[in-house]
Amino acid sequence: MFTSRAIGFVGSPYKSTGEIPKGLGAKHAAEGVLKILPEFEVGLTDIEGFSHLFVIWEFDRSDRVELMGKPPSDNRAHGVFATRSPRRPNPIGLTVVELLRRDGGELHVRGVDMLDGTPILDIKPYLSGVAMEKLRRGWLAEAEARG
Amino acid sequence: MFTSRAIGFVGSPYKSTGEIPKGLGAKHAAEGVLKILPEFEVGLTDIEGFSHLFVIWEFDRSDRVELMGKPPSDNRAHGVFATRSPRRPNPIGLTVVELLRRDGGELHVRGVDMLDGTPILDIKPYLSGVAMEKLRRGWLAEAEARG
Numbered sequence: 306m307f308t309s310r311a312i313g314f315v316g317s318p319y320k321s322t323g324e325i326p327k328g329l330g331a332k333h334a335a336e337g338v339l340k341i342l343p344e345f346e347v348g349l350t351d352i353e354g355f356s357h358l359f360v361i362w363e364f365d366r367s368d369r370v371e372l373m374g375k376p377p378s379d380n381r382a383h384g385v386f387a388t389r390s391p392r393r394p395n396p397i398g399l400t401v402v403e404l405l406r407r408d409g410g411e412l413h414v415r416g417v418d419m420l421d422g423t424p425i426l427d428i429k430p431y432l433s434g435v436a437m438e439k440l441r442r443g444w445l446a447e448a449e450a451r452g
Numbered sequence: 453m454f455t456s457r458a459i460g461f462v463g464s465p466y467k468s469t470g471e472i473p474k475g476l477g478a479k480h481a482a483e484g485v486l487k488i489l490p491e492f493e494v495g496l497t498d499i500e501g502f503s504h505l506f507v508i509w510e511f512d513r514s515d516r517v518e519l520m521g522k523p524p525s526d527n528r529a530h531g532v533f534a535t536r537s538p539r540r541p542n543p544i545g546l547t548v549v550e551l552l553r554r555d556g557g558e559l560h561v562r563g564v565d566m567l568d569g570t571p572i573l574d575i576k577p578y579l580s581g582v583a584m585e586k587l588r589r590g591w592l593a594e595a596e597a598r599g
Contacts, residue, residue: 434581
């Protein structure tokens with residue numbers, strides 16, 4: 306296995322978890338900056354050609370693992386792997402962002418849902434989605450239907 | 453930072469990297485099994501309601517970092533964060549799979565592109581994509597256009 310290391314840090318308007326729109330279905334339109342460390346900047350070469358990116362990051366302020374938990378978008382408990390809870394066996398977060406522009410080692414993006422200062426582990430190009438008509442959204446669709 | 457730990461392992465038809473359809477735009481239709489360790493199985497509760505999952509896994513057979521490299525789908529070098537190269541600062545892979553069925557701790561899925569025995573770090577529900585008409589695919593689109 307490996308020990309994680311930050312390739313950069315998130316500049317986000319969210320300073321505390323209470324400010325972040327919560328839940329599996331929450332919409333994230335906040336703008337932020339992915340500040341990549343100078344030693345990794347060359348790894349961003351040609352990234353500006355992609356409109357959307359996967360950002361893989363660390364829940365660095367999560368302090369425990371909880372295999373079952375109640376997410377903000379439901380009043381029932383679900384397995385951690387069926388939610389986006391921060392209390393995961395590996396504290397890894399995943400966010401799809403829209404790349405607005407690049408300034409050297411700074412990627413200006415829309416769609417951040419991380420806390421300010423969150424360590425970034427990886428960035429990958431986002432290439433395609435699953436067609437909406439083929440998607441089933443499990444307990445979230447049920448929770449939404451219940452109101 | 454954290455030290456990664458496997459929550460399970462991938463059962464895949466691919467025993468060597470040469471067998472895996474390569475490149476950012478490769479289509480992956482292979483079926484495989486995500487075998488989750490018994491101690492983490494309760495974390496799968498309610499996962500069967502989702503049609504598609506993100507699988508976060510470890511490039512456990514990658515032996516170095518390469519910030520610039522030539523991907524299989526192009527004859528030009530690109531930054532590692534604009535590719536899916538295994539030679540990443542954090543050796544983390546990401547795959548979207550379709551969940552076919554669950555048998556206890558075994559998730560039968562379509563769309564694996566990992567080697568057999570790959571350690572799984574996390575699973576998250578896949579909820580929505582970016583509309584194709586809003587997506588730009590950077591150097592990959594250019595490489596495809598060049599033929």
